[in-house]
Structure formats: C-alpha cells, structure tokens
Amino acid sequence: MKVTWSGNGGEWLTGSEVKQIFDASFLDITRKLVRLEISRMEKTGEEQKKAVPDQGYREKIQTKGAVNTTVVCHFSEPLFQYIINTMHGGISPEEAEIPLYINEYMNIICGHAISKINNITKTKSRLSVPEFYGDKDVLEVSGKKEKVQYLAYESPYGEMRVYLFIE
C-alpha cells in the first residue's frame, strides 16, 4: 500500500485513509451545523480525474505544515443557498457576508479533519483562511493532479464535490 503521509512516532496514513477522514468530517459536521444528511455518490475512476469545475460556487482551503494539501469544494446552487441560509437563521445573508458563512462551514469541516489527522500521525499542520470563489472567479490549484482524492455528495438540496489535492 502506498504511504502518503508519515507520522512522527504516530501512525502512517495513506491518501485513501485521509480521504476517509475528510469524508467522515463532511458527513458529521454538515449534520451538526446545518442539520442536513448528505450521502456519498460513488463515481467511477474516470470521473474522478475530472478537473475542478471552473464555474459555480467554490471554496478553497489549504493545510500547511507536515501535511500540505489543497481542498476544493464545489456546491450546486440550491445546496449552497441552503447552507448559507441555514447558518444565517433561515434567511439569506447580505451579499457581502455570504463568503463569511461558507468560509466558516469549510473551516469547521476541514479543521475537524486535520485535527484528527494531526492526532493520528502526531504531526502538526494548520489551516489557511478559506477562500470563496463566485460563479466565474478563477481558482488555481497547485497540488499534483495525479494525487487527487475525490468525494461527491448528494442531498435533497443538491450536490457537492470535494477535491483533495495532496502535495
């Protein structure tokens, strides 16, 4: 089995195990934060190679330190609206505040995941401040595409796709 990240006296994790940790975090935190059950959509290997969509609502957050990865999440519009409206007490936040709500959603999910990874591997990684990309904003990713891990979710409000670029 290919080892992706080494620990410092802790356990070793493969890219697949890292993906499982992020998966658990997306499922658990989405349930707690916005009271929504999302479920995994299994995609074929070919579909997993698809690039991040260059349009639509996207978020990018990076982990830095022992583990360097870029996490990009793409939301369908109804799901995006559901998340930010729920976090804003059921109504739409002002335009200027929209990124702050989706940033917090991603910050909590990825912080939860990276904390678990840090504890298992006994390494130290930190999170960047999340970045929101609107409909046609250009989003660039520096991670190696051959190491991308892919997660896709569906819900009654739409879909969400997550790309983990491991450096």
Added chain:
Amino acid sequence: MSATTILVVDDSPFASQQIKDIVEGNGYKVVGYAKNGEEGIRLYDELKPDITILDIIMPGIDGLETAEIILKNDPDAKIMMLSSLCDAGTLEEVKSIGLKYLVPKPWEDDVLLATLEMLVKN
C-alpha cells in the same frame, strides 16, 4: 450584580451570533465584536471585558498571536480560545502562551458555558 462582560473576536458572523445567543441567555453580556486580531486588541484595550473569546484561524494575525499581545498588555486577561483545530498540538500551543481553555468548533453549548464559568471562577 452586573453581568460578566464578553468580547468576541471571530471573523465568522455565524460564530459571533451563536455565541451571543447562548451567553446572553445565561447571564453574560457581549460588549463587543471584532472580526480580526488587530481589531480585537484595540477593542480589548477600549472595553476591558471580563472575558475574551478568541477564534484561532482569522485573516491577519491569528488568534494565538492576538492572545499573546493581549496577555502582554494585561497578564490578568481571561481568554478562551475557540477553534475548529482542536488537536493535541494546538492545545499545547494554547498552553504554551499561558492559556488553559480551547473549545472546539462546532461547540456543545454546555461545554462553552461550563468553560466560561471556570474562567469566571479562576
């Protein structure tokens, strides 16, 4: 007896509103909000709150650095750190600057309130 005053330093309006809803229903008074560390330091000096709740991941200087500056200016400052990062390493960092409390996001209301109570008593 006047309510214990709280300054919230968090770039997330979601977190700030949630904290206000919880604490003001339990005898505390939020006297100020700051969206980043620099604003937090300025408001701390201006308001002198009984307790400061500080997020770690913020634009500009992060919560840990903000806490260090506040503590340098006021060694008696009572600070509770809040973060989605709650691993052993982060807790060590929090302890290394002389703080005791790190509450994970998303928090359980009773944990947040119990931590505030401990800060008030200590």
